[in-house]
Amino acid sequence: MQFDNRDNSRYQTFTRRAALLGGAQALAFATLAGRMYYLQVLKSDEYRMLADENRINVRLLAPLRGKIVDRFGRVLASNRQNYRAVMIPEQTDNIEETLDRLSRIVEITDYDRKKIMRDVKRSPRFLPITVAEDLSWDQFARVNVNEPDLPGVQPDVGETRHYPYGEDLAHVVGYVSAVSEKELKAAGKDEPILRLPGFRTGKQGIEKTFDKELRGVPGSSHVEVNAYGRVIRELSKDPGQPGKEIVLTLDMDIQEFAWNRMKDESASAVVMDIHSGDVLSFVSTPAFDSNKFNMGYSTADYKALLDNIHLPLVNKALAGLYPPGSTFKPIVAMAAVDAGIDPKETVYCPGYYRLGDSLFHCWRHGGHGNMNMHDAIKHSCDVYFYEIAKRIGIEKIAEMATRFGLGQTYDFDIPGAREGLVPTPGWKRAIKGESWHQGETLITGIGQGYLLTSPLQLAVMTARLANGGMAVVPRITRAVGGEIIHPAEAAKIDVDPKGLGIAQGGMDGVMNEIGGTAWRSRIPEKGMHMAGKTGTAQVRRISRAERASGVLKNEDLLWKQRDHALFICFAPVHAPKYAMAVVVEHGGSGSGVAAPIAHDIMYEVLKRDPTQRQAYMPSEADPNRGRG
DSSP: OHHHHHHHHHHHHHHHHHHHHHHHHHHHHHHHHHHHHIIIIITHHHHHHHHHHTTEEEEEEOOOOOOEEOTTOOEEEEEEEEEEEEEOGGGOSOHHHHHHHHHTTSOOOHHHHHHHHHHHHHSOTTSOEEEEOSOOHHHHHHHHHTGGGSTTEEEEEEEEEEOTTGGGGHHHHOEEEEOOHHHHHHHTTSOGGGGSTTOEEEEEHHHHHTHHHHHOBOEEEEEEEOTTOOEEEEEEEEOOBOOOOEEESOOHHHHHHHHHHHTTSSEEEEEEETTTOBEEEEEEESOOOHHHHHHOOOHHHHHHHHHOTTOTTSOHHHHOOBOOGGGGHHHHHHHHHHTTOOTTOOEEESSEEEETTEEEEOSSTTOOEEEOHHHHHHHTOHHHHHHHHHHHOHHHHHHHHHHTTTTOOOSOSSSOOOOOBOOOHHHHHHHHOOOOOHHHHHHHTTTOTTOBBOHHHHHHHHHHHHTTSBOOOOBOEEEETTEEOOOOOOOBOOOOHHHHHHHHHHHHHHHHSTTOTTGGGOOOSTTOOOEEEEEEEOOSOOOHHHHHHOOOOGGGSOGGGSOEEEEEEEEOTTSOOEEEEEEETTOOOIIIIIHHHHHHHHHHHHHTOTHHHHHSOGGGOOTTTTOO
16 A cells, blocks of 8 residues: 555656646747747748848949039030949958959059059948949950959949030039048048949039039949849849039030130130129130049149149139239229219320339330320320329229229139239238338239239129129029029119219220220121220339330240230120120230230120120211221
8 A cells, every 4th residue: 555655656746747847848839939930920021131131232322413504505514424343342352463353454553553452441341442444345345254253343334424525614614533531531421422432522613512412312222142242133223313403604605715715825714794793704724624633634644734834723714813904994093083083184194103213104105195084094004093093092992993893702603712902001011011102002003013803803893894883793603403593683883973984985995996905906896896905914023224225025035924914895885795804824915915815705705696786776886986
């Protein structure tokens, strides 16, 4: 009986253990089943996505950069296909060896190799970098054929910037170039698009000013890849949004004509609508090829640009500063009338002006005789303007110059403008720590001395003079992304209408009256008469000894020592619409060099605007015009 109880106890113990074990197994099974249900049902989408990420890559796509066009839709900057090779550094064990193999197919210079290695160091190794671009179709095909022997290298077709007019618009449109280290640091992780292979940003001109608008919105591509990262197929693609189109105020026909007329000079010219401020032509010569900056100038070519004494990298129309010479005399005339000087009063010019022990010479050695204000502008008599500058003082001259746009920058969409300088006694004390001398007032009165202006400022000055004293400002952007930008309403300048009329009439006489300094460059066709003012700005001091022995002619001097040649004008005389300024560096004579250039460009402008022929009133014609 005792045995049976012991056996029964063992049986019960075994049963409890079996139950516990079975319960543990059931719990484990339930836990496993629950986990499997959680993973396979509840989390199926998430883990399916993670699995897909092992075979599907999401790639950022650079959008098409927006076009830049002129006022009539003529394309000034666009995009073209760019056959290239990119490399993903993490997919190759030896970058140098891979580049060696690739160099047997396409040229990779030492400079290219250094740039590639620099890009490898500054970018994550999983991001592609450009190792060769702008390949010919034959080169591109050979890269494709040899792809299995080029670990990490992938052929790619992208877009690159194209400038159909190259040098003609270099200083207006500007150019794009590779993203700099500074730009990458400034953007941080906020703009991954900057790290895309071959991506470019605007560096100068309109490309720089509207870089963000032109970039657009990046897209993405989902591609299936194998274990080696090779693309098997594209699953989906979002091209993103192309950049906005920028419409400029330029007329490319006029721009092209002006460029060809001036390309052999170191010069600049600006043509603008005197009412709207629209810049129709903006030329600075010589220039550079924007396409080469996009793809990369060679070291030798870039050094040649830097060493060129004509400074092709400088936008002379915007950043070139020159004494305006006699083109400044209409401003002095208006300041004199404002100060109460009678325009009919005459000043005798013997060829020089004495101030104390100093002599200030007129450009005409024998003098002009008696000159009133109209004749003094027409003949560009220095002595007359010495006298009235002395009478009215530098402050009144400076005030009038400022009203007409000198010594300031404008809200202009091409970066790099310089203010120039309208000097005053206060400026000289603050900058040089010296007092102002009366002789400095005299030479300012003929546009020399400390006075400095840019061609754009001279064009604005002329436009304000021609439009009846409205403070028009220049603009070069007409629309952004289809949104029209309307010209700002111009304020009325505080100037005596009588003085304004004298300045306009004097400039008319310069061109359209016999004896005017630009008579030979007049436009004789009815309805196209042009008013203008010549200017010749000295860049060296002429000593007494040289004057005594005979002043050297410009052609006998080194190029850098020759006078600058300037010319300002507006047309048509009786219904003004266009203003222009031309500056030829070290050109010698305003009447002999700058005026003929201005004649040709303005004539082209007027020929393309037939309404100006009808605007001219024959009854108002001067009978002296058109002679010869």
